[in-house]
Amino acid sequence: MTETRTLPTRYVTHPGELKTSSGRSLRTDEMIINMGPQHPSTHGVLRLEVVLDGEIVVDVIPHIGYLHRCFEKHAEHMTNYQQVIPYCDRMDYLSSMNNDWAYALAVERMMKIEVPPRVETIRVIMAELQRIASHLIAVGTYGIDMGAFTPFLWAFRDRERILDLFEMTCGARLLYNYIWIGGLSHDLPPGFVDKAKAFCTYFKPNIKELNDLLSYNEIFVKRTANVGVLPADVGINYGVSGPTLRGSGVNWDLRRDDPYGIYDKFEWEVQVGKGERGTLGDCWDRYIVRVREMEESVKIIEQALAVLPEGNVQAAIPKRIRPDSAEIYVRTETARGELGFYVVSDGTASPYRLKARAPAFVNLSVLPEISRGCMLADLVAIVGSVDIVLGEVDR
Amino acid sequence: MTAEEIYKSLSAKFGEALVESKLDAPQPFLVLDPKRMKEVSLFLRDDEALQFDFCSCVSGVDYNNGKLGAIYHLASMVHKHKIVLKAFCTRENPHIQSVASVWGGADWHEREAYDLLGIIFDEHPDLRRILLPYDWEGYPLRKDYKVPEFYNGMKVPY
Amino acid sequence: MYELLHDLLGDSLLVYVIGAALPLLFVLPFAVVAVLLEMKVSAHMQDRVAYMYTGWHGVLQPVADILKLLQKEDTVPAAADKFLFRLAPFLVFMGGYAGFAALPFSSAYIGSNIDLGVFYILAVSSLAVIGLMMSGWASNNKWSLFGAMRSVAQIISYEIPSALSILVAVMIVGSLNLQEVSKFQEGGIQNWIVFGGPMPLLQKLLLLPFTITAFFILFLAGIAEVNRTPFDLPEAESELVQGYNTEYSGMKFAIFYLAEFANMFLVSGIVVSLYLGGWTSPFGDVMSGPIWSFFWFVAKGMFFVFLQVWIRWTLPRLRVDQLMYTSWKVLTPFLFVCIFAVGLILVL
Amino acid sequence: MDLFTIVFYFLAIITLGAGAVVVFSRNIIHAAFALLFAFFGVAGLYVLLMADFIAITQLMIYVGGILVLVLFGVMLTSQVLDVQMKSGTIQTFPAVLVVSALAGTLVGIFWSTPWKTTAAAPMEVTAAKIGEMLLTSYLLPFEIASVVLLAALIGAALIARREKNA
Known part of the structure; x- marks a missing residue:
């Protein structure tokens, strides 16, 4: 596989001055163009200041903060720890369940709360369903970025099923506020297990369908392979995480490597990019890791549904959560990578300082590094393959 | 490697740069001299036995006693150990040496800490505001921050 | 057709005006149908149903859309070059519409029965190129300019394969007149040029691989010339925010849209006339005659329009360099081989 | 006036008017785009002269090729996004000299040539x-x-x- 690998595409730019054979200089202008904040392929309100030489990107300067909602400031002003959860929902609004879990986990670890086994299992089911839903959007919108509209709507069709499951669980379709400190807001509704199982059987063939339509489509591969190559060492140095890092072949998944929940009880594999269609760590690798992770998530969900224990869905926690003066950093694996919460408590009922380490924020910071020397259309491919959610980048 | 061993190998090399340490906490941390962040970080990253290649998070904290801190959560993907570094400075003189050249990921985190808490990271390649508008005044996450009534002459409605 | 008009009205300007407006009778309803087709086909491909409320299964929705576009405010960007901005959509439409003059709709009707039919269509389509460039530049928007530059480069590049693949058919027939090309293929499906034309069996079999190649390339190049997926880079929504027509709204946008659909049919019409027997019936003399021939031409044309829609909602988009690569390094060399081989076969 | 004459004058006016814009417009882009109409008018005149092949070739080569090239050339020069790109007049005196000499020659030939006028040949x-x-x-x-x-x-x-x- 590695022998036939072609080199990543890097175009020769000639910014500034060109010399003709007779020694006269030809001045060429670079064009500075604003991609966003309102642009179809920036996935929200991201503004990229792009320096272009013709169609070739000389430099990219991301400007973020258009969706800054002062999450951390808000958190400091809550009257108790529970109130932060709805705000966590709104950070990465495509994988709210994962956000809630990360925050709940941080507080639980700080207060040394043990949650009942049923809660752990349900949390895994929810988080993995959410991961599928989130990856579906990532994959679908990536199709749009590449000009294929149909995969997007197919992905949305399947995501609707997941949202239906969430809706019957907690009444909300986007921002669930379901995972609470010490447990869940309420138990699963009757019939959920059957419906979730039905979803798994329904969904598995659809991944194959998606692969046929998009993943292995010749044009799609041509557009994404060898584009925006992120070498593993650069990725690690920049703190990139999640599928974006795994696309570079780094076998690193916090569900396995920094265990939380009960992921160790299930059989599943960490999917990494292998450089099948081009250089290791290109856009296609990042994309296909997401597709394969959906399959793994289905596996986890099926196993978790099979072993779902009966029991309480709320641990015995004090009425008012007042952790002792302490601090903790807890990281979990969301659909986008390492979501960490650094919570500093001063013994009062609200966090003294809450810092969210958003995976998309960090993943985005590597963008200029990997997109220099590509073409304008490749920049769209790269932004899409990094899979950012601006709600999380800006918090 | 346990926190104990990490502390030992660091203190052997950078005796005075280690200001303080707390190794029995659930997440043990070392307090470093804010002016010598970079050399310690380089050692932490490049030493064979340590290999802290992954800078998870940089958080700025205002301790409300005139003290600001930057907290670095480091992890090693190779050895799977973790450590927390802390560096403190005062509100009057909020300077900490940047580690953006050591871990690329620290770049934006430090910008954010500068943006929201006003910690100035020396030697940072591009220390600009990141989340707030470039013409914003003040550092909102400082505990003594007063929400402005006007922004650019516009009344802030609430 | 003109004889009839001449007899009715005499030799006056009115004859020519009516003659020139005749294809509009086809293009306008076609655009409405094509919009509906595009929406419905795409919807069913994507597990949706598209609009359902305006009329039976939403068939009146395109009409409503047109009425809406007519009423919309006609905005012109403040910093735009206003004259050129207003002129551009009409040029683009003219480029496509002028081509209809040489399209043989039926054995009894062709707008202008000139001997240089295909050549003429190729020539007037360059008008649209200028129109696109004008619109991109006059919008005073970097994205639009980008789109315009791309589209011009693309259309000019793809004119070469399309002209060459037209040449293959023209060499076989020996005429540039599309009406004659269609007549040449009369007598059933086996006489279509894509299957080697009405030649002796051996020659036909020899020609077959080359005509089929040229046919596919002509269709591909045609899609590229009307800027549709996978060659829709000029208006690549996710990159260039609709490219050259970003700043257009209301009626002017509608005219761009109309031009796109007119071009879709024009391209299909060329493909059909040159390679698929034009207005001839696939069953020889059965179901032929002026009315039937009109039916066959439109039916075949609509099939290719449907194909374009199908492709659009299936494939992703190419990148600029890949697009140029396809044109210059894949399609054009293939066609050189085709032309050479076809010439050789015809001479021998 | 028959139809032929009307169309002839119409095309002639388009050609000359567009030509005038090309020469006198202060906006280079306008000048370049005006070329389109000049070429178009000329093609129309060819059609009137029953030279359909030349007319179409005129469109193909001048509009599809040369004009695009000119436009690309203009747009690739600096300050392309500045709508106010201007053309100026320099070296008025030599220009006047050359132009009047050329014009004189042309007018002279125009007057001295015995023009043959025949009815339009059939297509x-x-x-x-x-x-x-x-x-x-x-x-x-x-x-x-x-x-x-x-x-x-x-x-x-x-x-x-x-x-x-x-």
């Missing part, structure tokens, strides 16, 4: 004839022209590719 199929002649009587010039063009093509490709080696 003839010229394309086939032109093709035949190009491949029989005029084969040599035709081939020389194609060789020259090929050389130009290769040269252009070579110049365009040189950047990468340097």
